[in-house]
Amino acid sequence: MDATGTNRADGEGAPDAQGEMKAALAEFVGELKGFRQGIETKMQQHEERMTMLDRKTMIAGRRPALAAAAEVEVPHAKAFAAYVRSGDDEGFRGLEPEGKAMSTAVAGDGGFLVDRQTSETIRAVLYSSASIRSVANVVNVEATSFDVLVDTTDMGAGWGSETGPQAETGTPVFDRIVIPLHELNAMPKASQRLLDDAAFDMEGWLANRIADKFARAEAEAFVKGNGADKPKGFLAHPNVANASWAWGKLGYVPSGANGSFASADAIVDLVYALGARYRANATFVMNSKTAGVVRKLKDADGRFLWSDGLAAGEPARLMGYGVLIAEDMPDIAGGALAIAFGDFRAGYTVAERPDLRILRDPFSAKPHVLFYATKRVGGDVSDFAAIKLMKFSAS
Numbered sequence: 001m002d003a004t005g006t007n008r009a010d011g012e013g014a015p016d017a018q019g020e021m022k023a024a025l026a027e028f029v030g031e032l033k034g035f036r037q038g039i040e041t042k043m044q045q046h047e048e049r050m051t052m053l054d055r056k057t058m059i060a061g062r063r064p065a066l067a068a069a070a071e072v073e074v075p076h077a078k079a080f081a082a083y084v085r086s087g088d089d090e091g092f093r094g095l096e097p098e099g100k101a102m103s104t105a106v107a108g109d110g111g112f113l114v115d116r117q118t119s120e121t122i123r124a125v126l127y128s129s130a131s132i133r134s135v136a137n138v139v140n141v142e143a144t145s146f147d148v149l150v151d152t153t154d155m156g157a158g159w160g161s162e163t164g165p166q167a168e169t170g171t172p173v174f175d176r177i178v179i180p181l182h183e184l185n186a187m188p189k190a191s192q193r194l195l196d197d198a199a200f201d202m203e204g205w206l207a208n209r210i211a212d213k214f215a216r217a218e219a220e221a222f223v224k225g226n227g228a229d230k231p232k233g234f235l236a237h238p239n240v241a242n243a244s245w246a247w248g249k250l251g252y253v254p255s256g257a258n259g260s261f262a263s264a265d266a267i268v269d270l271v272y273a274l275g276a277r278y279r280a281n282a283t284f285v286m287n288s289k290t291a292g293v294v295r296k297l298k299d300a301d302g303r304f305l306w307s308d309g310l311a312a313g314e315p316a317r318l319m320g321y322g323v324l325i326a327e328d329m330p331d332i333a334g335g336a337l338a339i340a341f342g343d344f345r346a347g348y349t350v351a352e353r354p355d356l357r358i359l360r361d362p363f364s365a366k367p368h369v370l371f372y373a374t375k376r377v378g379g380d381v382s383d384f385a386a387i388k389l390m391k392f393s394a395s
Helices: 008-059 065-071 073-086 114-127 192-196 202-224 267-273 288-294
Strands: 138-139 143-153 174-180 183-187 190-191 240-241 248-255 283-285 321-325 336-343 346-353 357-363 370-382 387-391
Touching: 073 202, 143 346, 174 346, 174 370, 183 202, 190 192, 190 288, 192 370, 202 370, 248 267, 267 336, 267 387, 283 288, 288 321, 288 336
Parallel strands: 138 346, 240 248, 248 387, 283 321
Antiparallel strands: 143 174, 183 370, 190 370, 283 336, 336 387, 346 370, 357 370
């Protein structure tokens, strides 16, 4: 013990304990770093093994599903290009229908399916054309017809007390509408010399020619087709005065004068002849000549009923509703049904098969090559309450 009374042996022991704790902590940190390094090394080795496995899988032809789906159309497009240019169909025979996004058909079945890009080009033109298709209900089917079940009556309902007897309510009545699919065809032709020109965009030319023919044929059939080997147009169905409307017929509102408008009130009458549940999605349908007359109509305050779209591509508006210009609608004349108004998505159904076939014929029109393009499509009214017509007559 020194002069201060402190035990020197005890004082010297405290620094030694602190040193031991620091050494233990440093050893623990070192071991932790080593453990972490080992984990990172194992993970890196695992990633390298997985990368090598992926490379081997790709070499073996087992690509990921998304990559395989993206590449499905490449062989088909090449085979289709070779077929339309030279008639070489060997590329189709090497394609397997199963597992592909689009299967092919042998020539004995009526031609080969076009590639997806050509098919989408044709589809885009059909939808953008002035056709009922752009506002109708369009469904894809694999069968030869499409059935629509429509509830033509309301299901009954009633009020009842907690203990009183419940009255029996009426049952709904369904009507079955069968829409058969018909063959729509076009036959553009080109010279073999033009086909041999590598700079000529054969696929684009063929798609545009087919789309133009199909669009015009469809547009006419959806309006006034008689249903014999073609879709049935909505104007082909019987029509009656709207006050006498019954299922299976289309109701009409008179314009008030034979072959002309008595006043702009006829348009108002047409709008409110349609049920409220259909008006929200309704569209006017008329041809250009009729539109030229209608856009001059004014209400009692001198305001035009017609208003042009504010943006490019936006449809014109008549009393706030869109206007589809369909040139196959009749001109204004005595007794003509020149204007239709309705919810065509509910009122008219277009059924079609999604495939489009091409058959190359180099013999029938030498030295030209014919391309016989076919698809199957049908159409008919699916709800007779959803469409109203204007008849240009006094009553």
